[in-house]
Every structure is written in structure tokens, then in C-alpha cells.
Amino acid sequence: MSRIEGYGRIDRSRHVTVTVDGAAYTGHPGDSLASVLLAHDARPANTGVKLGRPRGIGASWTEDPTGLVQVEEPFPEPMLLATTVEATDGLVARGVNGQGRLSEVPDLARYDRLHTHCDVLVIGAGPAGLVAARTAARRGDDVVLVDDRPTAGGTLTGTETIDGRPSLDVVDEIVAELTTSPNVTHLQRTTAFGHYDDGFVLALERRTSHTDDGGLARRSRQRVHRIRAARIVVAAGAIERPIVLEDNDRPGIMLAASARDFLHRYGVLAGREVVVFTSDDAAYAAAVDLHDAGASVQVLDARATAPTLWSRRCADRGIAVTANTHVHGTRGEDRITAALVGPERREVACDLLLTSGGWNPTAHLFSHVGGRLAYDPSLGAFRPAAPRPGVEVIGAADGTFGLADILRQAGGVGAPPANEEPRDPTAVLWRTDGDPTRQFVDIQRDATVADIARAVGAGMTSVEHVKRYTTIGTAHDQGKTSGVIASGITAELLGRPVEDLGTTTFRPPYTPVAFAALAGRERGDLFDPVRTTPIHDRHVAAGAEFEDVGQWKRARHYPHPGENMTDAVLRECAAVRTSVGIMDASTLGKIDVRGPDAAVLLDRLYTNMMSSLKVGRVRYGVMCGNDGMVFDDGTVLRLADDRFLVTTTTGNAAAVLDWMEEWLQTEWPELRVRLTSVTEQWSIFAVAGPRSRDVVGAVFADLDVSNEAFGFMTWHDTALDGVPVRLARISFSGELAFEVSVSAWYAPAVWARLLEAGRDHGITPYGTETMHVLRAEKGYPIIGQDTDGTVSPHDLGMAWAVSKKKPDFVGRRSFGRPQNQDPLRKQLVSLLPTDAATKLPEGSQIVRFADDGRLPAPPVPMLGHVTSSYHSAALDRPFALALVKGGRERIGEVVGVPVAGELVPALIGETVLVDPEGARRDG
Amino acid sequence: MQLIACPWCGPREEIEFSYGGQAAVAYPADPASLSDEQWARFVFFRDNPKGPFAERWVHSAGCRRWFGAVRDTRTYEFLSVGPLSATTARTSVLPEATP
Numbered sequence A: 001m002s003r004i005e006g007y008g009r010i011d012r013s014r015h016v017t018v019t020v021d022g023a024a025y026t027g028h029p030g031d032s033l034a035s036v037l038l039a040h041d042a043r044p045a046n047t048g049v050k051l052g053r054p055r056g057i058g059a060s061w062t063e064d065p066t067g068l069v070q071v072e073e074p075f076p077e078p079m080l081l082a083t084t085v086e087a088t089d090g091l092v093a094r095g096v097n098g099q100g101r102l103s104e105v106p107d108l109a110r111y112d113r114l115h116t117h118c119d120v121l122v123i124g125a126g127p128a129g130l131v132a133a134r135t136a137a138r139r140g141d142d143v144v145l146v147d148d149r150p151t152a153g154g155t156l157t158g159t160e161t162i163d164g165r166p167s168l169d170v171v172d173e174i175v176a177e178l179t180t181s182p183n184v185t186h187l188q189r190t191t192a193f194g195h196y197d198d199g200f201v202l203a204l205e206r207r208t209s210h211t212d213d214g215g216l217a218r219r220s221r222q223r224v225h226r227i228r229a230a231r232i233v234v235a236a237g238a239i240e241r242p243i244v245l246e247d248n249d250r251p252g253i254m255l256a257a258s259a260r261d262f263l264h265r266y267g268v269l270a271g272r273e274v275v276v277f278t279s280d281d282a283a284y285a286a287a288v289d290l291h292d293a294g295a296s297v298q299v300l301d302a303r304a305t306a307p308t309l310w311s312r313r314c315a316d317r318g319i320a321v322t323a324n325t326h327v328h329g330t331r332g333e334d335r336i337t338a339a340l341v342g343p344e345r346r347e348v349a350c351d352l353l354l355t356s357g358g359w360n361p362t363a364h365l366f367s368h369v370g371g372r373l374a375y376d377p378s379l380g381a382f383r384p385a386a387p388r389p390g391v392e393v394i395g396a397a398d399g400t401f402g403l404a405d406i407l408r409q410a411g412g413v414g415a416p417p418a419n420e421e422p423r424d425p426t427a428v429l430w431r432t433d434g435d436p437t438r439q440f441v442d443i444q445r446d447a448t449v450a451d452i453a454r455a456v457g458a459g460m461t462s463v464e465h466v467k468r469y470t471t472i473g474t475a476h477d478q479g480k481t482s483g484v485i486a487s488g489i490t491a492e493l494l495g496r497p498v499e500d501l502g503t504t505t506f507r508p509p510y511t512p513v514a515f516a517a518l519a520g521r522e523r524g525d526l527f528d529p530v531r532t533t534p535i536h537d538r539h540v541a542a543g544a545e546f547e548d549v550g551q552w553k554r555a556r557h558y559p560h561p562g563e564n565m566t567d568a569v570l571r572e573c574a575a576v577r578t579s580v581g582i583m584d585a586s587t588l589g590k591i592d593v594r595g596p597d598a599a600v601l602l603d604r605l606y607t608n609m610m611s612s613l614k615v616g617r618v619r620y621g622v623m624c625g626n627d628g629m630v631f632d633d634g635t636v637l638r639l640a641d642d643r644f645l646v647t648t649t650t651g652n653a654a655a656v657l658d659w660m661e662e663w664l665q666t667e668w669p670e671l672r673v674r675l676t677s678v679t680e681q682w683s684i685f686a687v688a689g690p691r692s693r694d695v696v697g698a699v700f701a702d703l704d705v706s707n708e709a710f711g712f713m714t715w716h717d718t719a720l721d722g723v724p725v726r727l728a729r730i731s732f733s734g735e736l737a738f739e740v741s742v743s744a745w746y747a748p749a750v751w752a753r754l755l756e757a758g759r760d761h762g763i764t765p766y767g768t769e770t771m772h773v774l775r776a777e778k779g780y781p782i783i784g785q786d787t788d789g790t791v792s793p794h795d796l797g798m799a800w801a802v803s804k805k806k807p808d809f810v811g812r813r814s815f816g817r818p819q820n821q822d823p824l825r826k827q828l829v830s831l832l833p834t835d836a837a838t839k840l841p842e843g844s845q846i847v848r849f850a851d852d853g854r855l856p857a858p859p860v861p862m863l864g865h866v867t868s869s870y871h872s873a874a875l876d877r878p879f880a881l882a883l884v885k886g887g888r889e890r891i892g893e894v895v896g897v898p899v900a901g902e903l904v905p906a907l908i909g910e911t912v913l914v915d916p917e918g919a920r921r922d923g
Numbered sequence B: 001m002q003l004i005a006c007p008w009c010g011p012r013e014e015i016e017f018s019y020g021g022q023a024a025v026a027y028p029a030d031p032a033s034l035s036d037e038q039w040a041r042f043v044f045f046r047d048n049p050k051g052p053f054a055e056r057w058v059h060s061a062g063c064r065r066w067f068g069a070v071r072d073t074r075t076y077e078f079l080s081v082g083p084l085s086a087t088t089a090r091t092s093v094l095p096e097a098t099p
């Protein structure tokens, strides 16, 4: 056991048991998984990803490149750092060999999102952040303070003195003041992981990671805070920089400050025989503290002379300090047994080697928003160069390292004082002499100095290229300890100053974030809004199968027991063609166009003339873009001189409204027109078939529905029990048909009345699939299925819908371009497979038919493709619509469609296959 | 996530907005008089400068109104926003208002 009495902030009165690699270990609340293992002189069974060498715990927090575990309980999560997993009773984990495993059971935990606006966001609750937050809070600012560790205080160990008192007492006092300030939100276990434009920061709060039961029943597991702050103070501290040396990947090699952190935070002594190898003063504090806790310690300082004050403190304790000395390598198998010291590589026995090459300011969150970093040779690190508006970087994150200086920078004249500690300059030392193939730069990626040399040898001179070639900095830790060193060693190998090379770009997230947390509640049913019509439950009750059309759920067909889709659709089609069917068309887009210039606007947007439409009448219209390609189609009802109701395709409703608004606002603002979406206000039911007049006439007895009184493409208002209803004779099937429109509130009642009235005629609810077949039999295209943005009205055979009288409308000029006149453009035609049996798959290519029925040798010229394909009840055979090059000239020609390796012959024909004379329209 | 200052609603999250491309590309007064090439330039060609760019935006998930903006394409920073001008060519604006 390496647990030391009198140290640490764990709760020794209570115990937790964790299981790692099958062995049970006892720890205490407040422990990390790593500290429990170190307390038992254990480590996770980790091996390097490429070379399979054993790996231990190399640091005490998120910068650890090696101590990864796969957590199994309470919930499977891959690639977590043992240093950041809080030890809770029942936790089960195991070491990983560089790769994790995703959970195979669904994650039932909740993840949430919270929006916060504040005057000041302080990132980091170390001494700098705490003082900055308190200063802002006392000023009256709305303050949010986030910190990624379980408790505030940053790297303070309690051995420091602030304002004449133990530092952690001052921390407690400030935290207490912040807690009682109504204008402060203080969140621990909350990592600010991304900083974006205009003061926007994403922070992940871990809400249950420290509770034994996971707390899942009561609270969300994690929460993403979306914080918008007028001012951001980055007080994220600094990360110690190791010194690269031969075989520096062995378990038992650690950052100096991390060993000190394990001691003061968890009461764990990470080794008994300790060698400290440093080029910076801070590591001496680790040497002294570990000695005082009972370790045998010696210090090897790479600098020419050791710092005076620290040398005296060491001498007082009998800690040997040797200046001007390098560690060149290590010995050991599963754990370090010796450091190789000096040019003669003298073996110095140890079970813990601490290295410190200085500190890298944690400027990630400054850099995310484009904050420029510059190399500071006195630190051997990159620090913020020029300020960014609204962002301050203070304390160690700014390269300020003395506690007294940090407090002054954070709190100004009101800051609490601390003792001034002299600091000797850091000596920049990226690596010592040794075998570059065993000098690990990114220990997680098994990437060595030799790999950098290979990249440089291959001609790479940019650190960004070296990063991608060597993979240094691309692991879970994103190069927190390896990035700057990689820049330094690359610079050395290139013989260029590191300030010229710079460092690789920091990008969010600062630490890994689970996709579940980013998704929040937006998964499953809440992934995307689902729109249903007012009679959706009737479709469900009728056994409908649904399809998604945009966000809408539309009934696709209504299979009877034992029917498949083909059976059901054939039955529904036959019902419409022989008697009567009813379809819920409520999802159609509906736009109310109103104002004295409404007709002018529609004339400019539709290819056909709308101003000549009489009140009471309906016209089919086509809209094109400036490029002359069909964008949408639908019917237009003229409700009054100054009012139209425009319908759009279901999927395009919002786009059409946006399109109309854009023209109205940006191009023709003088037109007095208002556009209002009424899609959800009106429900529409299509009643179609030779018996539809009987059904509609029975329900709406006040209305004369005869062909003479109620002609094709006209509409009439009526009422049912005082509820206004609009009927229109519009047909998308070629049959006699009525569209019944009613306020969505009354839709279920009207639907029921129509079904009741149609019962004697066997009225059959039909779905979108049936509607598609019926319209295809009549050659009516579906925009977006039979068109793809490269199809003009002429290509669809709809020249009749293009006005020749109007001087201009959107798209008109493009019709005159030679490309639009090309006789070889793809044109909509029908295809009848000559075997009268094969249903051609939609999307199939169309090629010339060879007499031998075989696919010709490639390259095979493509003539077009199948856009719609169905079985037809009316024709008693399969048929298709297709876009074919010069298609109308080819009518009567047999082409080939490759289906499952066979060439199926198909006859090109006119698009209208059922009732080409239109005899059925009026019943 | 940027904030975009709608001239009517004030600063809002960028996901509320839609981009409308280059400003100052008015619909030709008489398309029929244009050559095919001139027409194709209007339909298909837009500037793509590095630096300040006059653009049209619409606050589609807010007030649904179109407005003009000058934006630096290097930094995405909105240098100014303002209503579409009613006096100059209608789609062309160099907004006078600043956020």
C-alpha cells in the first residue's frame, strides 16, 4: 500500500470497491480510479497501440497520455482516463491496448442541454479563476465559473500560503462566497471543451460520475452547457511538459507535478525510490513533498546550476541535487527499475522517475476562436500573443507562474497576497541523447523521435504535416503533453527556430465528449420533429403503413390481413378506378396569397398565367427557378380578386413559401401582397372515383355537385352543420374527384362522415403509394421523384403550362438558351416492359436494347433512367415513367433496362397510359 | 456559433438565419434583351471575394425578413447589417446601419 496518512482530501471514513482487470481494489470517496490503483501499487493492464509495450499512469489528470481504461460498469464506455474516472463503489474497468469498445447495450441515461447567458464566464477554478470570479461577482456581474475537476483550487496543494493562511482555506472561503452570491453559477466537474465566436462556449457537466448508483433515476447523466458570455476569462492553468528520453514509456514514469497531485489530493505516494529529472524549478516542490511523505528522492537538474533556494530546501532534507545532468534512458520490464544517468548511462535504481521540462500554458480555449499563440523562449512554450476582444487569459494559461503574480493578474489591487518565490529560468530541453526509435514523443500513439525524423526526411517542414504523418497529437489527449515537444524536435531536426514553425492548431473538443451528450434529448422519437395530420389516429386504427415525406407521416397503404403492399395497392387502385376511394391529402403545402397585387406576383412566379384565372376556378401551375428547371407544382384556387390559395408539394411547402417571400421582399417590394402558410389550418381529403359524386353529394346536401353546376377545376364553399367546408374538383388520378377542405379542428368528423356516406359504395381509404400509381398511370409527374432539378416543363411535356403571352416570369429567359432547346434532352416518357411482368426497379439505367438480350460490353451509353415504376391494376401489368434522351422522338422504340444482370426490353410510350381521352374526369 | 444582428430582432444565433448569396445582383430589367451569356452570368455567376462581401441574409427562423450585410469572408465577421435598400437596385445594399 502506498497510501500515506495525513495526506489527501479523500474521505477515509468510507470505502469503495472497484474492480480493474478482474481484481478488486479498495479506495475512498474522493479517489480517482488511478489513485486507487497507485495506492495498491497497481496499474491497468495497458499496452501501447502499435508496439504492445506495457503502459502505466503518466499524469494525474486529462493530460495523461497512457492510463486509459475501458469502463464496463456502471455503463460501458471506451477509452476513459483512469485519472479522470472517479472511484465509485461497484465500478468495473479494464485496461486497453490502445483501442476501446463501444457499448452494445443502449444507453438509457438522459443527457441534457442548458442555455446560459452571462456577463463573465471564468474557465478554471484555480487561484486565478477563483479570484477573477470573485472580483467580477463583487462588481455585480452575472458570473459563470466552470472547472473540470471535482473540487476547486486547481493545482494548489494546501502547502502554499495565501493571505497568511493555508491556500485551501482561502479556496474554501472564496467558494463559499461564490456559493452565496445570487449572481454566480459555480460548476465543478464541468469541462469547457469548445470556444466559438461571439463569446460562445460549450461545457460538459458530469452530474452522476461521482455517485455510486449513477444517480440516473433522478438526474441527467451529463449536461452540455451552452454559454454565451460577454467576457470570457480563460484561467485554465498549464500542463507540465515531460522531457523525452529513451524508453520513457515505461510504467513508473510520470510528470513531477502529477506525483505531487497524487500525494496531496489522494494521499498516494506514487513511488518509494524517486528520481526527479527537471529543467524547471517546479519539480523541486514534488521532490520535497514526496521526500516529506517518506520517499527516498534525488534530483537531477539539466540546468548548469540548481536554483539556490530549492537547493537549500533539499539540502535541509538530505535530498541529493545534481546539476548539469541528464537522464538518457530507463531500465525495467513492467515497471521502471532504474534511470540511466549521465553520458556514461549510470544505472540509478528507482521505482518512479519524474520528469519536468517546464510548463505549457493551457491556451486551447483562447486558440479555438483564432487567438494567436507565440513561442516564448523563456518558457519553451507557446502563449497568447495578442489579445482578442472579449477574451482574457490569466494565470498559468497566460504563462504567469508565480502564485503572487497570478493572484495580482487575476484580482488587481484587491487580490490576496502570496509570498514571492524566486524562480530560475526554465531551460528548454525537448529530449536527451538516446536511441530515437525508443524516444516516445506521443506515448499513446507509439510515435517516436525517429518518426518525426522520418517525416522531416520525407520533406515535411510544417508541424501540421508532421502531425498527420506521425499521428502525434491525434490521440484522446490531442497532444496535451506531446504537441509542443513535437514542434520543438521538428524544429531541431530542421535546424530552424521553433518560433518559425509554430504549433499545431488547437480545435475543440478540449477533452473527448460522448456523442450521447452532444445529442442530448434529440434521439429516438425526438431526433426530428414528426408531423402528423389531424386524423393520423384514424389511419393507425385502419392499419395503415406509413412513409416519411419530409417530417410528415403519411399513410402509404392500408393492407388488409394477409396482404402485402403490392396486393393492398392493387386493391386500393381498383377501388378508385371502379368505385370510390378517399385519401388524406392534408400534408399538401398551402399558402394564402393576399393583396391587391397577388395576381401580379403569381404571374411572375408561375410559368402559366394566373391573373386570368376567374374567382371560383382552379388552375394547375408550375414554378421554375431562374435556370428554367421545374421547382414545384400544384393547384391555385382564386378565392377573390385579391386572394389566392396556392398548394405545393408536401415536401416543398416551406421552400416554396421562402421562395415567394424572397422575391417579394428583395426584388418586388412594391407589390402589395402578404403570404401566409395555412398548411396546418386546412385539412384536405381527396374523394376520387366514379362514385365520388354520390358520396360528396350525400354529405354536402346543400351543394349541387352535378357536372353542370360544379365543373372540373372549380371550387365551391358550403357548410356542414355550420362548419365551413370548401370543395374543389381537382383530380390527381384522372377519375372524377373532389377535394374536401375543412378546418383541421373538424377534420376527424368530416372524414368520418365521408366514410359513412361511402360505405354502401365500398369507399376505400388509399395511401400515397396508391396515389402515386394512379397519377403515374395518367402521366402526372411527381416533382422531386420524376424530376431532379435538371428537368424543364418542356422536358415533362408540359409546354401547355408555359405561357406564351406573359412578357416574363421566373425561368422564362432560360427556356431560350440553346441547352434548353437540345432535342437530346431527357424527356419524360412511359416504359412498358415487353414481358408484361417485370417491375423495373426505380433508378435503373436505360440503354440501347441488343437483340441477343445481353448487356453490351462497356462503356454502355446511358439513355436515361427509370423515375417511377409500379404494378397497374388498370393495365394489369407493370409500367414505369422514365427520363430518356430525346424520349418523345423514341416513342415506339424498344430500349433495354438492365435488371439483375439481364437486359429487360421495354417499349417507350406516351406518358398517359390510362384513359388518354380523359373520359373519366367528369364521371 | 456566431451571433448575427438582425436589423429588426437584434443579435440571434446563426442557425436562425439563411444565406441569400451576393447582394447587388438585381433581376435584369429586360431579360429578353440579354444575350445567352449575359443571362447565364446573372443566373450562375457570383463573386467570391476574400474580404468584405455585400450579401443578402434572411432571418428565416425569426422575423422572416430579408436584410443586407457586409461580411468578411476571411473571418466571417459581420461588418454591418441593414435593411435592403429601397432606392438603389433592389437587391443591392451596402447597409448604412451597423450592429
Ligand SMILES: [Zn+2]
Residues within 6 Å of the ligand: B006, B007, B008, B009, B010, B059, B062, B063, B064, B065
Ligand atoms: Zn429578425
